[in-house]
Amino acid sequence: MPDYSKPFVVETDASGKGIGDVLMQQSHPIAYISRSLAPRHQAMSVYDKELMAFIFDVTKWSHYLIGRAFIVKTDQKALKHLLEQNLHTDFQVAGISKLMAFDFSIEYKKGIDNKVADALSRKPDAELLAISLLTLNDFLYEQIKGTCLHTRLVKEIRTAVKEVGGVTILALEKMPLVKSVIYETLRMDPPVPFQTVKARKNIIISNHYASFLINKDEVIFGYQTLAMKDCHVFKNTKEFNPNRFIGDGEKLLKYVYWSNGKEIDNPTMNNKQCPSKDLIVLLGRLLVVEFFMHYDTFEIEFGKLLLGSKVTF
Structure with a gap:
């Protein structure tokens, strides 16, 4: 269960066909997101897909994150300087505006080390259970199974x-x-x-x-x-x-x-x-x-x- 006295960490990743994200505290998963991308989103640049995953995360988990400083870990180096870069598309402008209410810092994490989010972004729903046995703790495994109860x-x-x-x-x-x-x-x-x-x-x-x-x-x-x-x-x-x-x-x-x-x-x-x-x-x-x-x-x-x-x- 979340401990609001400790910082949250969001690990995010986007692949060609999906996004996968994990909300964590002290290296323990609290919640996860695995979502397929629509064809029009699959055609976006890698940078925009990573940004979209980031925006989706903080919006979905805003009840945990709003009003608290948290860390975002991504394997997209360019995102580390998100707030310092020029915005080139309408999507980027709209995305940044949604993030302004949050207090976060972005850290780069190599894709090879970002195993959970990477796995969730690349595998179809039917394979999530097998992945979870290797990458997630027992509690999160139970949550992934939609018919677990x-x-x-x-x-x-x-x-x-x-x-x-x-x-x-x-x-x-x-x-x-x-x-x-x-x-x-x-x-x-x-x-x-x-x-x-x-x-x-x-x-x-x-x-x-x-x-x-x-x-x-x-x-x-x-x-x-x-x-x-x-x-x-x-x-x-x-x-x-x-x-x-x-x-x-x-x-x-x-x-x-x-x-x-x-x-x-x-x-x-x-x-x-x-x-x-x-x-x-x-x-x-x-x-x-x-x-x-x-x-x-x-x-x-x-x-x-x-x-x-x-x-x-």
């Missing part, structure tokens, strides 16, 4: 079902990834995001910065979606992380409130927690299991209905 779910589900001899509670308990996926889904998009309750007595509630007095009979309004995107508790709160609640990550379940209470708590006659919360989680796990028992992968289209969401497989 589906592949992992298929393996976990079918292995557990085969070992136990069927889809049983015992089999489900051998599927930590499935459970984590369900909890992360509920964290990202709770089925009932808004909650209200009247205070039965004077209470004090606190956040990371202050405390507030709620008087008896005052109405408390809760937005559970916001509560479960607390950046002091969860890393990269807006990103879906299927591994978030695996292993030690289970400790974070006390901050999951989709059921109008902590996930680690149980509904009682004296609280307003959803009485069927455990059933909902169980049904979600079973639904995922059934899908991946029948399909290796699938695509979903989301839409909105008046009273809920529309999902098309």
Whole structure:
């Protein structure tokens, strides 16, 4: 995960048919880009293709780079003096204007040493997995595989079902990834995001910065979606992380409130927690299991209905 107290490094490369770029910190990849060039872009000069890759990088990763000094490493020597050169084409003028908001320095790196970006720029998508085994760390390898999560779910589900001899509670308990996926889904998009309750007595509630007095009979309004995107508790709160609640990550379940209470708590006659919360989680796990028992992968289209969401497989 990125550490904003440390500098970012962008390694970039453009080949005849594509661009390949890696965002790094302390020699560890954080994100990558591999993109084919359209025929009209393939006809550009080497300099302009390298410049285009650079512009695309900083625009794509602006949420990491804006407001911070970072280093760009390229095997195009001329780019090292980018801000000192005369501009000869409209593309170069437009490109430089997009870069003015960023604080960067450019370093030359020999192509032979720029292995990751060079490999990503030259290989078609089908070969990226083989490249990643040799050039990228395990985390980035998982990100490159577009169907990685589906592949992992298929393996976990079918292995557990085969070992136990069927889809049983015992089999489900051998599927930590499935459970984590369900909890992360509920964290990202709770089925009932808004909650209200009247205070039965004077209470004090606190956040990371202050405390507030709620008087008896005052109405408390809760937005559970916001509560479960607390950046002091969860890393990269807006990103879906299927591994978030695996292993030690289970400790974070006390901050999951989709059921109008902590996930680690149980509904009682004296609280307003959803009485069927455990059933909902169980049904979600079973639904995922059934899908991946029948399909290796699938695509979903989301839409909105008046009273809920529309999902098309």
